[in-house]
Amino acid sequence: MKVAIFGLGYVGAVSGACFAELGHEVVGVDVSRAKVDMINRGESPIVEEAIADLTVAAVKTGLFRATLDAAAAVKASDVSLVSVGTPTAADGTPDLAYVEAVVREIGEALAGMVHPHTVIIRSTVPPGATLERLAPILEKASGETLGERLHLVFNPEFLREGKSVKDFHRPPFTIIGAMSDRGYDDARRLYAGVECEIIRTDPGVAESIKLLSNAWHGLKVAFANEAARILVARGIEPRAALEIFTRDTVLNISPAYLTPGFAFGGSCLPKDLRAMVSIAEARQVAAPIMKAALASNEAHLATAISAVRACGRRPAVLFGLAFKPGTDDLRESPFVALAERLIGKGYPLRIVDPFVDASRLMGKNKAYIEGEIPHFVELMATDAEQAVDEAEIIIFGHATSIDKGAILERGPGKIIIDLTGDEDLAACGADYRGVAW
Ligand SMILES: NC(=O)c1ccc[n+]([C@@H]2O[C@H](COP(=O)([O-])OP(=O)(O)OC[C@H]3O[C@@H](n4cnc5c(N)ncnc54)[C@H](O)[C@@H]3O)[C@@H](O)[C@H]2O)c1
The missing domain is CATH 3.40.50.720 (NAD(P)-binding Rossmann-like Domain)
Structure with missing residues (x-):
């Protein structure tokens, strides 16, 4: 040419x-x-x-x-x-x-x-x-x-x-x-x-890839250097730690965790990020990235709450309460945080999560949910179809395939706020609203 x-x-x-x-x-x-x-x-x-x-x-x-x-x-x-x-x-x-x-x-x-x-x-x-x-x-x-x-x-x-x-x-x-x-x-x-x-x-996606790539590379360099500052302050050899860290190509250096969705939570990520921040602070080491990860996660939760608030105070049902599908671990679940804030703002809310059985919750898990939403048992719905019928806003975190079927069948005509990026929900004919897509 x-x-x-x-x-x-x-x-x-x-x-x-x-x-x-x-x-x-x-x-x-x-x-x-x-x-x-x-x-x-x-x-x-x-x-x-x-x-x-x-x-x-x-x-x-x-x-x-x-x-x-x-x-x-x-x-x-x-x-x-x-x-x-x-x-x-x-x-x-x-x-x-x-x-x-x-x-x-x-x-x-x-x-x-x-x-x-x-x-x-x-x-x-x-x-x-x-x-x-x-x-x-x-x-x-x-x-x-x-x-x-x-x-x-x-x-x-x-x-x-x-x-x-x-x-x-x-x-x-x-x-x-x-x-x-x-x-x-x-x-x-x-x-x-x-x-x-x-x-x-x-063209818009192509332009974004370039900026995303350089922002990511900058973030990687700054993360590695920040991690090294924190580790060395504890007497750990940072190069050895980071070299082994990069050998995990399943979770660490991989597409894992890079699909936009809902805020992170659960019993490990927030806790261990806080641990890194506290080690840094105890030794006067600057750790703005670790702190910013927690702040950015909060901002994402606030974005989801704004999406629900934009619909007006109408009856809502939240699918998913545990931090992941298929578990009853509620500790630091972002769905618990979302529910707690919506209830605090006066939203009539029902919750569907068949893996969360109040009578089986124990120990820290039970104490956590009782501390966050003391009356959560009254909000739990066991019949997904009825819960969808009674709601005007469906907030989707996660659901069993049967419960998702109920949303797809009975959701059209209602508002769906999707926290996960589910293609079936986007195509089901409801008033579909993603959190950041
Ligand atoms: N440098 C890199 O590694 C790299 C990598 C990827 C992308 N980019 C991007 O590519 C672009 C160019 O980067 P670069 O580093 O080659 O820039 P550069 O500053 O080295 O070169 C730009 C050239 O454009 C010329 N120029 C300015 N106005 C002109 C005009 N009206 N007509 C003809 N020539 C003109 C300048 O005289 C200069 O020689 C930037 O947008 C940069 O962000 C750079």
Whole structure:
């Protein structure tokens, strides 16, 4: 393909040399004459492993050149790839001025276009920016309607500086946030020869993956460092502990616990997070992440309560009281916390959880629920069908398959507030409301 790459910084210079290596005809565009001249001399404008040799080779074969003339580069290309900077603006938001300027320039160069063209945004932009900010600029400048001859795609970049050539060849995945089939196909063709999974999604999701990834990586580094500070304060060797910690690929380094749902609770997670915080505080070690996990969990519970309150004070039934389905462990169950607060706000509430049998509760478990909701026995309903019929709001935490069947059959016409993300409930015809989806 013929590709114009806008911005010859860390992303653009590496992408240009690597796309040329794949056999594409690349013209790099930059406002910096120095960078353009360097590329044309076969020199890389950035320092990176393997990039110097790759640039010389690409320029020698004639497949990689650079120019200051944006319009000519666009006109000579099938695809324009935008990799200019998106620095942080004074108010903390990403500054899209360079991306917007380049998209406008590309659009103007394409006014009156004859051949189809796809614009691929590779710079990191906040979720929503491609459709809300860049698409209107491109349409206005070009006079074209997107999806006909002109296409717009968001395609995030995952390379790490220092390893960017390797990362170009072996990315974790290629994500193509496309608004049209043609845009998707053009972006996919660009990566022919790069072995990795290609995922098609919409631009907003593609934009989010990039920010989520970097936020997650930042959180991982900060978590490891915070954990090390706490452990070392107790005389434990943190590197040994964290190395073994990462070997659990079932629960620790895995997709486990990464599906949005309800707040965490139960007898272990809150207690042990509090233990980490207390060790840190006793030794004057800063542990903002451990504390924030507890605070964020509270915020999630508050979001669920707001969702119920937004429906007005109407009869409600809560499915699920124990912290997990199939157990009667009520200690620090987030459903108990939810029920307690709704009752406190005067909600007429019934609760269905067949695994919680008041007559069998003992010890700490019994003491916990009696401390939180002393009259909980009176609220428990044993007939799920009747409980659904009597309620106007169904709050779904968890249920047996039979009880869920009662909700699916008798729930339509009522409000369902889903704390878990259950697809059957979403499709059952009720007034379905997720907590954060
Ligand atoms: N650096 C990384 O490792 C990395 C990884 C993934 C994503 N990203 C994202 O990619 C984008 C680019 O990052 P970078 O590190 O390559 O930036 P950079 O600052 O190194 O390079 C940006 C280039 O764009 C050029 N430029 C600015 N305005 C221009 C215009 N109107 N026309 C042509 N060129 C113009 C600049 O002269 C500069 O050479 C950013 O959004 C960044 O967040 C970077």
